[in-house]
Amino acid sequence: xxxxSEVKALAFDVFGTTVDWCSxxxxxxxxxxxxxxxxxxxxxxxxxxxxxxxxxxxxxRSGARGYVVMDVLHxxxxxxxxxxxxxSGLSEDEKQWLALGWRRLDPWPDVIEGMQRMKRRFILVxxxxxxxxxxxxxxxxxxxxxxxxLGAEPVxxxxxxxxxxxxxxxxxxxxxxxxxxxxxxxxxxxGAKARGLRTxxxxxxxxxxxxxxxxxxxxxxxxxxxxxxxxxxxxxxV
Amino acid sequence: xxxxSEVKALAFDVFGTTVDWCSxxxxxxxxxxxxxxxxxxxxxxxxxxxxxxxxxxxxxRSGARGYVVMDVLHxxxxxxxxxxxxxSGLSEDEKQWLALGWRRLDPWPDVIEGMQRMKRRFILVxxxxxxxxxxxxxxxxxxxxxxxxLGAEPVxxxxxxxxxxxxxxxxxxxxxxxxxxxxxxxxxxxGAKARGLRTxxxxxxxxxxxxxxxxxxxxxxxxxxxxxxxxxxxxxxV
Numbered sequence: 001x002x003x004x005s006e007v008k009a010l011a012f013d014v015f016g017t018t019v020d021w022c023s024x025x026x027x028x029x030x031x032x033x034x035x036x037x038x039x040x041x042x043x044x045x046x047x048x049x050x051x052x053x054x055x056x057x058x059x060x061r062s063g064a065r066g067y068v069v070m071d072v073l074h075x076x077x078x079x080x081x082x083x084x085x086x087x088s089g090l091s092e093d094e095k096q097w098l099a100l101g102w103r104r105l106d107p108w109p110d111v112i113e114g115m116q117r118m119k120r121r122f123i124l125v126x127x128x129x130x131x132x133x134x135x136x137x138x139x140x141x142x143x144x145x146x147x148x149x150l151g152a153e154p155v156x157x158x159x160x161x162x163x164x165x166x167x168x169x170x171x172x173x174x175x176x177x178x179x180x181x182x183x184x185x186x187x188x189x190x191g192a193k194a195r196g197l198r199t200x201x202x203x204x205x206x207x208x209x210x211x212x213x214x215x216x217x218x219x220x221x222x223x224x225x226x227x228x229x230x231x232x233x234x235x236x237x238v
Numbered sequence: 239x240x241x242x243s244e245v246k247a248l249a250f251d252v253f254g255t256t257v258d259w260c261s262x263x264x265x266x267x268x269x270x271x272x273x274x275x276x277x278x279x280x281x282x283x284x285x286x287x288x289x290x291x292x293x294x295x296x297x298x299r300s301g302a303r304g305y306v307v308m309d310v311l312h313x314x315x316x317x318x319x320x321x322x323x324x325x326s327g328l329s330e331d332e333k334q335w336l337a338l339g340w341r342r343l344d345p346w347p348d349v350i351e352g353m354q355r356m357k358r359r360f361i362l363v364x365x366x367x368x369x370x371x372x373x374x375x376x377x378x379x380x381x382x383x384x385x386x387x388l389g390a391e392p393v394x395x396x397x398x399x400x401x402x403x404x405x406x407x408x409x410x411x412x413x414x415x416x417x418x419x420x421x422x423x424x425x426x427x428x429g430a431k432a433r434g435l436r437t438x439x440x441x442x443x444x445x446x447x448x449x450x451x452x453x454x455x456x457x458x459x460x461x462x463x464x465x466x467x468x469x470x471x472x473x474x475x476v
Contacts, residue, residue, distance in 0.1 A: 071411070123374055132386065132409045132410065133409065133410050133411040133412075136361055136385055136386055136410065139385065140361065140385060147374055147377065147378060148370065148374055148387055149386055149387075153409065154392055171370045171371065171391070172370065172371050172374065173309070173371040174371075
C-alpha cells in the first residue's frame, strides 16, 4: 500500500462505482418495453447490454476505429441485447431514448453524502469513460457535486489506457501521487496504479444485480478498500 | 436580439465577469509588497499587469508560439508591472505566488446567488481563458457552482478565437443557439455571436477599479443586457 497523505484530487469511476447502472437500465428498458407487451428479466437485459461495453471500447483502444463518444457506443451496443431478447419493431428514436438511459442512472445511496464530505478537502473529478454531455446530464439529474468532469472525451481514448489517468494530473497541475482513483473495478484501479496514481477501492456487490458474483480483489491490494463512499470519506479523515 | 428561449447552457466568462480581478490582484500585490516597504497604487498595479493580457494571448492566437496555460502567461506578464513600478529583488517563488494570485480572486457579490438560481434550469459552464487548474482552485475557494469547466485549455486556444466558443456546444451535444455566452466584455460576446451563440451582457463598471471607465455597448446590442447575475437570473425567469 502506498502513502495517500499527498492526495489532493479524487478521480472517480462512474458506471458501477458512483451510479447503479443495472437497476437504472433495467428500469429504462421496462419503461419502454413493458407497455409494448414484453416481459423480460430486465436486470439480465441490462447486464447483457453492458457485456458489449469492453469489446466496443476495445475497437477504439486498439485503433480499429477512431474515438467515438460513449453515447454512440451505447446505441450501437443495444442491438445485441435487443436481438438476444427477441425485441423488434423499435423506432430509431425509441432506441436512442433507451441508449440515453445511461445518462439517467441513480447514485448509490451512500454517494451524495460521501462526496459532499470528500469535496471539503479534495478536488472531486469524474474520470469516467462516459462522454461529457452524458456525465453532465447524469450529475445534474442525480445531484453529483463534481468539481471537474474529465475522463475519456478530453483525451479521446478509453480507460484503462494510461493517457486517461495521466490527464487528471496534467489538467490539474498535480503529480500522479497527488491523484487517487476511486473505483469498484480492479481493471480500472490497476490501470491507474500503472500510471502512479493512488488506488481507492469501493466494493459494489450489487453492480450486476443482487446476488450476482463480481471480481473480489485480495485484501491489501489497493491503498484503501471500503464498502461505501461514506466509509471512504471516514478513512480519508473527512 | 435573437430568441433565447432555446438556451440550455450558459457559458460564463470569468475574469471581470464572474470574479473581481482588480481588487483581488491589488490585495495579493499589497500582501506581498507592503511588508517589503513598497507603497504603490495597488489597483493601478493590477490594471497594468492586466494590460499585458491581450498581447500575451495574441502571440498564441497568431501562431507565434504554441499554447501555454494562463498561469504561465500570468507569470510572464508580471515582469512588466514589476519593472514599471520599480519593484525588484523578488525571488522566483514570490513571483509565482503573485502570479497564482489570479487563482485567488473573489466573486462579485451578486454571483453566487445568481449562479445558484441559474443552475436550477441551465448547465453552468466556465468558458474562460483560464486554465483548468486555475478555474478549479478559484471555484473551490470562492464557491462557484460550475457544472462544467471548459474554455481555452481543452481546445488549446484563446478566446475570442471561434473554436473556444464552438467547443461548448460540441462537448455538450448542443447547437450554438442552445448556448449563451455571459460576459462583461464586448470583444468576448462579439466572438461568441460570430459563432452563433446567444449573448448575455453583464455590466461590471468597477472591473478596472471604482470610477475607471470601461467600454459600454449600445443598448440592444446583445440578447440581454443586465447589471448583475441576479438581474440576469430574473430575466431568464429563474
